[in-house]
Amino acid sequence: MDLSAGVWESLRRVRERSPLVHNITNYVVMNNTANAxxxxxxxxxxxxxxxxxxxxxxxxxxxxxxxxxxxxxxVEGMHLAIQSARRSQVPWVLDPVGAGATRYRTTTAAELARQAPAVIRGNASEVLAVAGEAEATRGVDSTQSSEDSLEAARRLASSLGTVVAVTGRTDFITDGSRVVAVENGHPLMPRVTGMGCTASALVGAFLAVEPDAVLAAAQALTVLGIAGELAAEHSKGPGSLQLHLLDALYMLDEVTVRARARVR
Incomplete structure (x- = not known):
């Protein structure tokens, strides 16, 4: 299967259909994710x-x-929105930000994860916490690599019947049996707050046009990774990266996607 071709086709469909993506997200990233x-x-x-x-x-x-x-x-609103989405067969994404940092946060993430998300997208520590295989995280930052949590992600995906996307230096997306790895991205990206939250928002957009949640998540993460690479080429630091990232997302074309996608 030519995964890079699928990335472009889904991006093209997002642009054609302009899907409405409902976000219940945090104060820190609303502007970032909306603009992305x-x-x-x-x-x-x-x-x-x-x-x-x-x-x-x-x-x-x-x-x-x-x-x-x-x-x-x-949290009450999240439950209401999820129930409505499930009744209307609208796919939904869970971003368990900071799961493992506090009991309330971890419990909330675990409760939401049991409500049939199409995709759970988190860093390695968050995924381990949702899977019940980690004691604590350092706030919202991961203390583990994505490779460290891959097997836990596979077990979590299998037990919940969902897709788990673990983002890091290499992103891994799995439904418990299939595993897709995305190697696009740049080391400057984690220096910008909310980059993971942006990834989750883009996964939502791609789920709206690609019914296979493994492919949708992989495609969204590939697009963000390519855009991050392009943005970094013109950036002096994280401040300018934010600006160039939006331009790169907007300007992505088929030739660039096919040439730069590192997804397997």
Missing amino acids: LLAVGASPAMVHAREEVADFAAISQALVVNIGTLSSHW
């Missing part, structure tokens, strides 16, 4: 109120739930 979704051609919505999340999830093409800045009201 716009740059790839999707239509972002940051909708959190308990009174409307169910209605909004039902009219969206994907839902992304990010637990970065938790509160009891937000």
Whole structure:
């Protein structure tokens, strides 16, 4: 299978269809993720109120739930949105930000993970925590490599019947049997806050046009990785990387995607 061709075809469909991606995400990254979704051609919505999340999830093409800045009201809204998405057969993504750091955060992530997300996207420490195989993390940063958590990711995907995407120097996406590795990206990217959250948002956009969740997650991560590489070529540091990343996402073309995609 030519995975790089699939990356381009899904990006082209995102641009053609402009899927509505409903995000319940954290205060830190709302602007970043909304602009990244716009740059790839999707239509972002940051909708959190308990009174409307169910209605909004039902009219969206994907839902992304990010637990970065938790509160009891937000968690209630997350559950309502997920229930609505599942009734409407809208695929949804869980980003268990900082799972393992506190009991409340870890418990919330585990509860949400049991509600049939199409994809769980996290760093190695977060995935290990959701899988019940890690005691603690250092805030929202990973203390493990993606390779260290691959087997735990496979077990978690199999037990929940979902796809788990572990991001790091190499990204691994698995449904418990298949494993796809994405080797695109740049060391400067983790210096920008919310890059993982942006990855989860893009996974939502690609799920809206690609029903195979393994492929959708791999394609989204490949696109972000390529854009990060291109942005880094023109950046002096993390501040300018943010600007160039949006331009790179917007300007990606078929020749560039096929030439630079490192997905296997």
